[in-house]
Amino acid sequence: MMENTVLKGSLMNHHGLFVSTINTLASDKQKAIWLPKAFKFEIIGCYAQTELGHGSNVRGLQTVATFDKQTQEFVLNTPTLQSMKWWPGTLGKLGTHAAVYAELILDGKEYGIHVFMVQIRDENHRPLKGIEVGDLGTKLGDNANDTGFLRLENVRIPREHLLNKYQNVDADGKYVKSEKKTNPKLHYATMMFTRGMMVGGASAALARASVIAVRYSCVRKQGFSNPEDSSFTAPEVQIIDYQVQRYRLFRQLSLTYVLKFVSTWMVNSFAALEGDSKQVGVITDTSALPELAATSAGMKAIASFMVANGIEDLRKCCGGNGYLLSSGIAPLASDYVWQTTAEGDFVLLILLTGRFLLKSLAAVRKGPLSGPVEYLNVVRDPEFDPTKLAPQQPTSVEQLMDLDYLLSLFKFRALALVLGVGAEMQKRVMKGQKQAQAWNSLSLDIYNAVRAHCLYFILQIAVNTVREGKESSERAAAEKLVALFANSIIMDDNWAGLLTEKQVRYVREATAQLLDQIRPDAVALVDAFDLPDSVVNSTIGKYDGNIYEALYEYAIKSELNQSDPFKGYYEHMQPHLDREFLKHGNKVWNQSKL
């Protein structure tokens, strides 16, 4: 499955979603029909779940599959405008098949969402009868991905097209559960793998942006080194040497590395669970799998959200030239940003993790927890006193570069926010508020608590990862990046009521010092991503540093420069101009008639 991640553009969904849906939900007999063809691209499929009116509420999908016992067929319909499939990749123009999510109806009774294999185009690539299919129109980015809509009107498929590994509808129209059970362990592990891959994708996108922005900031100079210099040719400062610029660059660089550590850990843990004993430093105790899977929702959400913002801030770091598509960083931002919404909107995923956190808080009274919520076990101590949670006051700036001290701050925040919102929730329910209402009225707080929880877990993984390495200059550099990551989170988020004025002062000073310490390694740290120019694909992020030449060469090739005067000049502009006046050129002043 690893190779999927390098697939770009239109066939990503065929491989990543269509094939894996068959793999997971189809019976062996069904697999035998469709899988070999899909592997050889003899059919192209899409994953038709999302509808115009329904995304995150999958249970509310309105496409229906009604069983017709007479003909032994399912009749598929998208009865309303809102029930049309909307967004599936590979659907609009490419797909021959669709794995259609639809509500199963047997004898007028609802059986929930099931997946049906539907051929949508014929051998001449025309839509089959009852099928209307097309493209959604231009998007903000990622336009190499064909995204489409699909309407079904009485489309009939054989009974055997219900993907039936885990359940079936028999010839009499009875719903039959298969003896095969989904393996919850595998289910959780797969979830973590998928989300780990998405965190890895986030890190990869940010890596590209970091390469561009760091290289540009080394070549770009602006502002005289000596403010007293009066000549316009006086030497200037590399913009990477301005503190604010340096902070913006290095914090994203540190996030890139941290997310890479996290994604590697998540994916390797999956491999270890699958039985690959070569993996080290990863989960082997599977008892915490549900907790890990639940936390991974928030981690994917936070990673994609931070990376979308991070790419955009790095783009701004490239000034005006970051606005040119030729910069490579401009399209990167708009191509990436849908990932905060798709496969689970970030807010919903965060609240999903929130639900689990509050459940954990209830469960911890009954027995100790493990995995990412282990830190909640302190409340089991009958002597537990929340007022004594706060970490000791720092005695030096260096303490704010110490990974253990930083971990203690992150742990403290997570604990304080989770306990705080848990107590408030309980209070409101005790006062008679309905669970759902209390939940909604506290969602902003829950959101913050989940963020704190996930960032604490992310920091733990990052710290463990860098400590796996032998003492070396590479490890020292990695430790500094992780420390900067932690400090930048403290600078960003509102830690009011959690940190003292002294801690805040030390965080600022530690950040300033870390920036200077990381500076000598900055170029090596982006070169280490080993992205060739063809992948970075940027005029301003070129390895050889000849960015101004590249910008100019690209401009010359602009489509608008291929005709002169521009298209429309004769009709729209020339009639307005004073061509007699223009004939004088720059000698106009000397014309006596003026």
Added chain:
Amino acid sequence: MMENTVLKGSLMNHHGLFVSTINTLASDKQKAIWLPKAFKFEIIGCYAQTELGHGSNVRGLQTVATFDKQTQEFVLNTPTLQSMKWWPGTLGKLGTHAAVYAELILDGKEYGIHVFMVQIRDENHRPLKGIEVGDLGTKLGDNANDTGFLRLENVRIPREHLLNKYQNVDADGKYVKSEKKTNPKLHYATMMFTRGMMVGGASAALARASVIAVRYSCVRKQGFSNPEDSSFTAPEVQIIDYQVQRYRLFRQLSLTYVLKFVSTWMVNSFAALEGDSKQVGVITDTSALPELAATSAGMKAIASFMVANGIEDLRKCCGGNGYLLSSGIAPLASDYVWQTTAEGDFVLLILLTGRFLLKSLAAVRKGPLSGPVEYLNVVRDPEFDPTKLAPQQPTSVEQLMDLDYLLSLFKFRALALVLGVGAEMQKRVMKGQKQAQAWNSLSLDIYNAVRAHCLYFILQIAVNTVREGKESSERAAAEKLVALFANSIIMDDNWAGLLTEKQVRYVREATAQLLDQIRPDAVALVDAFDLPDSVVNSTIGKYDGNIYEALYEYAIKSELNQSDPFKGYYEHMQPHLDREFLKHGNKVWNQSKL
């Protein structure tokens, strides 16, 4: 000048920059030649300042204008790649003229940057001799604006083409200062007007985004109202009624209004200073003009930065459909975002205000300050004790909705951060650090202090504006928006060390309550912008609420849907497909040969 703001696309720079440069810097005789032609669009001009290698360091521009006494001409050159003009709007394809910023050289001596009128294209719209001109290539957004490059090789213009209202070069090649002096009052007022217009533009862009996101969030439903409902057709919740969504929507709505108040105040103050006595509630005391102008740099920076982020967050609030260009909100984000970089990068503008703040801090010991830095006067009191600055602890949640109490918090933060960074700066300089080095090492802190300073001033203007109105339901609604704005700033920024745990708790609760109080007015508050559908230009923000119909109609018209199969199908896709298999359609299961 007001009508300039409604100009869109390619001629904005002709009017807004070329014409106003002539107006400001040309002598009456010069104006007589070019202005009437420019007004009638008989010539089209651009403002050629920025170069490939220089943007914010205007003093470092490398284009040179050398005087040739023999011919009484200036010889203009962009001698290096980096000195080519790069970015000017209206230059690449449209401009006949350019106001060229160049270093004046007389007898080998540098005289600084001056502006020269250069005709660049002839009566057939071909570049004149020595001129290479073209388009920069596609940008992330705002592609209706023609942005170009310009290289000059020994381009000769008459001596009289130096815009010479304030200085001139005489026939002997001597530099002569004119007797006309720039009016500093007018200079500051113009600065504030321009920045006020940009803040207004920021508010207008966010208004459009708010209209779309609020309307969409009222139509879009997701998630069953009653979680126990088991049918897929059960009623669902409008997404505006989820707390996190509501917070994200209303905080931007409040920012829209606050920035509108601020921009109106800035522009009206300009009018009042220009002698329009009808203006009320604006500056009449011109002694604080320099302070106001200095603060306006940071205000423009913060406004454009917050609005760029705000539009993008509102775009995310529209889920997947916010990623379609047809949503209107997707192109809005990418069309707007250059404004955080152009006309002064936001970081540089913020640090500019920072320089002024530190100067003010030094000046306040010598005499009281007025205008936006008036609050610093407290340090003149010999009894002044910074430890007693903190506002009283709130005694109720309502206090966090009280505009005076919120003002006291913002004032406290501004004062604490400005004094803090001022003291640290002084300490470092006393220890022997160079001014420039100390400044750079504290830039992050200065950035935060300026943000606090500007947001305090913005809040003051907003509070004064809403209080000008009579008691009414509109005023009550506006007050709630301003209170939400203030609370959202507290939620966002790091107030650690400034707020107590109790204040934080009250802020969260006040925010939650304000969201519920604003909800009934939300639709009216966006309708009040009075933007017709033709301006909102959005499938998902339509006034009539028929967003799903609009999305579908737009999709049908997609260019990709105009040919079927898609272009490239026969060459690239058909050869791979198993067309025999596809012939069976959905009957494939029943084919005996399988």
